[in-house]
Amino acid sequence: MSDTQSLIEDRPPSVASLFLERVAATPEAEAYRYPVPASSGEGPDEWRSYTWGEAAKRVFETAAGLMALGVRPEERVAVASSTRVDWILCDFGVLCSGAATTTVYPSTNTEETAYILADSESRVLIAEDAVQLDKAREARGELPGLAHVVVMEEADAVAAPDDPEGWVLSLTELRRRGAAHLAEHPESVTDAVGALRADQLATLIYTSGTTGRPKGVRLPHDCWSYMAKAIAQTGLIAEEDVQYLWLPLAHVFGKVLTAGQVEVGHVTAVDGRIDKIIENLPLVRPTYMAAVPRIFEKVYNGVAAKARAGGAAKYKIFLWAAGVAREYGKVTQDNFRRTGTASAPAGLKAKHAVADRLVYAKLREAFGGRLRACISGSAALAPDIGYFFSGAGIHILEGYGLTESSAASFVNPGEAYRTGTVGKPLPGTEVRIADDGEIMLRGPGIMQGYHGLPEKTAEVLEEDGWFHTGDIGELSPDGYLRITDRKKDLIKTSSGKYIAPAEVEGQFKAVCPYVSNILVLGADRSYCTALIALDEISLTEWSKEQEALKGRPYAEIVASEQVRELIDGHVDQLNEKLQRWQTIKKFRVLPRDLDVEHGELTPSLKVKRPVVEREFGHLIEEMYEGGRERA
Template identity: 65%
Template sequence: MSLKPLVAEPLLDNRPESVAQLFLARVAATPDRVAYRYPVPVDEHAADGAPGAEQWRGMTWGEARERVQDIAAGLMSLGVVPEERVGISCSTRIEWILIDLGIMCAGAAVTAVYPSTNGEETAFILSDSGSRALFVEDAKQLAKVLGVLEQAPELTAVITVDGSKPEPGAEPAGVEVLSLAELEERGVAYLKEHADAVTSTVAALKREQLATLIYTSGTTGRPKGVRLVHDCWAYQAAAQSSLGLTGEDDVQYLWLPLSHVFGKTLTSGHIQQGSVIAVDGRIDKIITNLPVVQPTYMAAAPRIFEKVYNGIAGKARAEGGAKYKIFMWAAGVARAYAETAQKNEITTGSRTVPFPLQLKHAVADKLVYAKIRAAFGGRLRACVSGSAALAPDINFFFSGAGVHILEGYGLSETSAGSTVNPGESYRVGTVGRALPGTEVRIAEDGEILLRGPGVMRGYHNQPEKTAEVLEADGWFHTGDIGELDQDGFLRITDRKKDMFKTSGGKYVAPSEVEGRFKAVCPFVSNILVIGNGRNFCTALITLDEPAIMQWAGTNGQAGKDYAAVCTSAETHQLISGFVDKLNGGLQRWQTIKKFTVLPRDLDVEHGELTPSLKVKRPVVERENAELIEAMYAGAREA
């Protein structure tokens, strides 16, 4: 992996006031370079067309500016003024980025709304933010919003990305519904009368003006609106650029939800670099898109890497015989190679490995690793993983196979990136070192504190909640527990609120146990370790559907559906073996004494996962309270 050298920290002092200004500067510098690629349907009447076929289209920086400027001017024609909020409820697609930039170039602030958010919570977010206008993706999103308009009194316009209109007779009173194309047409007309409206508005933007409200997907109570100013994003752009992870010739594949801070911050860094982003938020298209897009860089949540690993292992197991033995041998070599290289760099400064291990690695590369890299498109230089911990064994596997995963760390309250692993010198098991300009320290109780330009300016309309986490001198209390090593690498040990104490007085960090289980069990999708105030630990486990169904087909359960396979005695016995393997490496009080395999996986639609695929523990525990109690019924002190 060849990465550019780090840029000196003073570069950050020269950042612009806003990403809107950065965008216009980028357009002026490279108007004809491709900025975005995105999928479009192929005309089925074309020579190579077929129903459902797609092709990827490019958009230059200059073309992007035309649309962004028209969107900004269109909002101005609706009476939107600087720092007023404009919502976006849409999946990740090229229009999300253009609308986001259009809102910022109009001087307004974006209210990010996950498209999966239900009507009641959407209404709360629109009302709490005081949003004047809202962009929605399609008829489904439009219907949801029209159903809660009375709870969002300041909303005066709804703009549909796909051109959907209300059903006849359902037109709302006092709220205009228009398509994105119609808004852009109004923008063109507005610019004929006010030619400099957008450029003068962008030039007047100041660092501390509100740019974005991102509402935390709270597991209890109402979500909190995180106030991120223009300088948060301008800082992120400069800080990402200073790492040297990407350059203008890179192609980044962006599928993460843009309503989430992780996805949003990547768009800022992309503008600074002037590279290409291939945009498609459809998760079910990731595997088929990778060979087409051929990215050099990609960010993802750990669950994606876990699913890829489970899929590779499951395929090898299904092939059986020599192929499975070769895969298992190669997986062991990959981990040994990566771990040895990392240990040697820490102790000697060089990522060298003994010659015999190099030979094994070279053979394994031809037999196994090259195929894995090809599945990622064949050009992937680095991935960034964030939003949750990635099991070290899985990371070591990919590292040894030549898919380099750089774990990073950040929160909505810090405009995402606060730390990241530094290119070739990354250390598996850590989330890297602080971005230039960000400070990290560990409080006496082990909590991670952060300070820097990326930290929020508070929670919207909630000064008392702000005071709980943000000190007067700028230090933000993350709620995460961690430790810094002598080289400044940060390791997250658990969420402060997730750590629990058993009735025997022993502390357990559930994420540590959960991560270890994901490394030993190739069938797991999610696991939740339970034991607060209990006399032993238990677990709720969900299984990866493709992996377990493939196993079921060759183990006497062919014909059963997913739920029946998950709850069968045979599957329980299979998973029990992996739990025993896990327990063999744990302290007695950490071990899983009982577990239950749930009949379906956790998902966003049922409110059990956040859009960034993190488990909402209180929700899952509440929904499965009876199953949990059954595991403890009649239990004696362990």
């Protein structure tokens, strides 16, 4: 048995145990950074820190406070909050009490929040603020088992006249009760952690799914202790790293990042405000961060729009530099694969050096100047976007996993990463490709099953532990996985041709700097069409150069003939790269971008295809009602 495999197989029963080990090993080391608004209300936030010891004090008080409320092992405690340091400390508090965390997105509406709280039988809800408290209050009649709501924001922890006695309390009060409990029972938390079993429920994450009611995915403690050890063994993170964590912690991708950190012991700066990312990066100066492809697409489109706004000469330089970056990224990755050295021909190196001074160095500085790598997951990254960042010195390591596999099943291996693939399986994870191309996974990260849904569990989880992912992919001879599409999303045209819409959609995002989201359609139809949503900021910048559109509101800009012609040109570019049966014959530009609020995107920014098709069904029918197709 290899040392790596031994370390993974000899893991402790829970990530709570790993947390205690980390605190004991480095109590004075910095663990978390978090922003505090300036006292004046203006200017940049002030960043403060917790050491591992300081974090442990809050975690222990939270755990003991839950015990004092009567929460018992494996009972559920829900957390409904945006990404912030208190989310992480509360989650560890729940785990160290022996209970299990139910994650709830703060954007979830009242009806679905009530469903999750009821289905999970959550005993306590830890709510971020008055907005989350009000959802629980509105649904209280459907939640007889919800004994308490603990509110993070102390000013919002106000009981309503008809609230049951003691139903609402602040997080500060919970921790005060926990401190009192620890004074009487000083070993209660360590005893609870010591009693944890590997198969004991740790986390219940409800899939944000693109159809129907969300399913609760049961992840035991062993999933997280395995993930912590396996991520550390990849060598991708080190003790001296600084991670910038903004992803939703209610999502498995954000959650797994907290496990790897505990094992390695590096610093994590936590702030879930997406509108603060650009401002925070130069302040935090992370060495690594994780993101979803939409963020990288927005950065690329933003840089392109800024260059275009600088005039024709500046935009021409950017387009040239972008082309050099893609070529350099492809060549160096290919050479590393063949020779083990990321080399490039002298002529390309010279062009790259010039482009670096003009464009890439400024881009790296915008990311804080120390970024060693980014991890991209949750959806496919368009290869041309990946090669651009690769050539610019921002290395995006694509990974792959699902809620049902605790997020991290595959990741690209450091310098040997290959854009367009999701890398190799984590140590201890097995993979095979079924006869129909479906990816199958087996290992310690796989869920126990769907909460209360044995029939649904049996549909995807075989008795010998193999999990059906629902994704289609192929393995290279040396073990790199490439995802081609979701099994259920493959399009079969009326002529019998199969099309992977994600592949076409990714190629369009690489040729059109104004696109935000695109849906390729064509199932059981004679040709393919597309619904295209544009990025308002990029398109508004473009419109300033168009005499007929200057000063007009966005609704008029996006509906204009000029925009239709602009996108038509980019669709022509796309079609030149496609097989005849893949080409987009007709398209419609949507009047607004897709978003979470309208239910068209999941909180992790995946497109809910059925919702979009219902919402804009009239436009789809228009495209198939007859009339002239594109050549």
